[in-house]
Amino acid sequence: MGKERNKMPMLQEDSYLKRNSKITENRAKRPFIMGEKEKCPFCKGKERQLEEIYLEVHLPEERERIRIVKNKYPFCEPIKGNYGFHDVVIDTLSHKKEPKDFSSAHWVLLLEVMQKRWYQLQKDAQVKFTQIFKNNGSGAGASIIHSHWQIAAFDTLPLKQKEQNIALMHYYEEEKQCYICEQLHDKVHELIIENSEWQAVAPAVSQYTHETWLILKTHKSQYGQLNLKELQGAGELLKKLLNAYNELLPKVPYNICFMSNAMNEEPYLHFYIQLIPRLVPMGGFEVATGCYINTVHPKTHATALRQLVETRR
Ligand SMILES: [Zn+2]
Ligand SMILES: [Zn+2]
Numbered sequence: 584m585g586k587e588r589n590k591m592p593m594l595q596e597d598s599y600l601k602r603n604s605k606i607t608e609n610r611a612k613r614p615f616i617m618g619e620k621e622k623c624p625f626c627k628g629k630e631r632q633l634e635e636i637y638l639e640v641h642l643p644e645e646r647e648r649i650r651i652v653k654n655k656y657p658f659c660e661p662i663k664g665n666y667g668f669h670d671v672v673i674d675t676l677s678h679k680k681e682p683k684d685f686s687s688a689h690w691v692l693l694l695e696v697m698q699k700r701w702y703q704l705q706k707d708a709q710v711k712f713t714q715i716f717k718n719n720g721s722g723a724g725a726s727i728i729h730s731h732w733q734i735a736a737f738d739t740l741p742l743k744q745k746e747q748n749i750a751l752m753h754y755y756e757e758e759k760q761c762y763i764c765e766q767l768h769d770k771v772h773e774l775i776i777e778n779s780e781w782q783a784v785a786p787a788v789s790q791y792t793h794e795t796w797l798i799l800k801t802h803k804s805q806y807g808q809l810n811l812k813e814l815q816g817a818g819e820l821l822k823k824l825l826n827a828y829n830e831l832l833p834k835v836p837y838n839i840c841f842m843s844n845a846m847n848e849e850p851y852l853h854f855y856i857q858l859i860p861r862l863v864p865m866g867g868f869e870v871a872t873g874c875y876i877n878t879v880h881p882k883t884h885a886t887a888l889r890q891l892v893e894t895r896r
Pocket of ligand 2 (some may be wrong): 761803853862
C-alpha cells in the first residue's frame with residue numbers, strides 16, 4: 584500500500600526556499616520516440632494505444648485531425664492530494680509535419696479546440712490553474728517527435744504564478760492599470776511585427792536568447808475570452824514567427840507557453856504567449872540564481888526576426 588502511494592503524483596512545495604516540484608515516478612516510464620513512425624502512439628491507426636479522448640475535430644479538406652487525449656503518463660490526476668488533469672493535444676495526423684507548415688485554417692482549428700478544452704476545465708470547480716504549452720524537440724522537453732501540445736490543470740498555483748499574481752495585483756491596486764497594458768502603452772518592448780489583434784515583441788527583460796512574446800493588444804486575462812478574430816490573428820503571427828525562427832535558428836528546439844493562469848476574469852492579469860528557442864541547456868548560474876545569461880540583446884533579436892518576416896512577404 585505504501586509503495587502504491589509513492590507511485591501517485593504528488594506536489595511538493597517549500598514556500599520559504601521558493602521551491603516546488605511534482606514528484607511523478609510514473610512519467611519515467613514514458614517512451615522516447617524521436618524517429619520511428621512505427622512505434623509512434625500519435626500516428627494514425629494507433630488509436631488503441633491512446634487513453635481517453637476528450638475532444639476530436641477534423642479538417643477534411645486537408646485530411647487533418649486534432650485530438651485532445653488523456654496523457655498516459657500524467658503528472659497530475661483527478662485524485663485528492665494532487666488534483667488535476669494532464670492532456671496531450673495531438674495537433675496533426677502527420678508524423679513529421681511541423682506547426683510552421685500548418686495552414687491558417689489548421690492553426691485556427693487548433694487554437695479553437697484547445698480553447699474548448701479550456702472551457703471544460705474551467706467548469707471544474709477544483710481547477711484553479713491551467714498551463715498550455717508545447718515542447719518542440721527533445722532539447723525543449725519533448726519525448727515524442729510527432730507534433731503535440733500539453734494542457735495541465737491543477738487545483739493549486741505553482742509558486743512562480745502565485746508570486747507574480749500578488750505583484751501584479753498590487754501594481755493594479757496602486758496604478759489602477761494592468762502592468763502589461765501599461766508596458767504596451769509605454770512601448771517598453773522591441774516590436775517585431777504586429778497585426779490588429781497582437782504585437783510580437785522581444786520583451787525588454789528577455790531571459791532567453793532570441794525570446795519572443797505575442798501580446799494581446801486588448802486587455803483580456805483568460806484564454807477563454809479570446810474571440811475568433813484574436814485566435815486567427817494569433818495563428819497568423821505564430822506561423823510567421825515559426826517560419827522566421829526556422830531560418831534564423833534552423834532545427835533549434837523551442838517551447839511555446841500560454842501565459843495567463845487566470846481561470847476567472849482578473850483586471851491585473853493579461854494574456855500573452857511566450858516563444859522560447861532552447862539554444863543552450865540551462866547552466867549552473869541560472870539553476871542557482873534564476874537569473875539568465877542572454878547573449879543577444881532584445882533589440883538585435885527583434886531586428887533579425889523582423890527582417891526575416893518581411894523578406895518572406
Ligand atoms: Zn507519429
Ligand atoms: Zn492588460
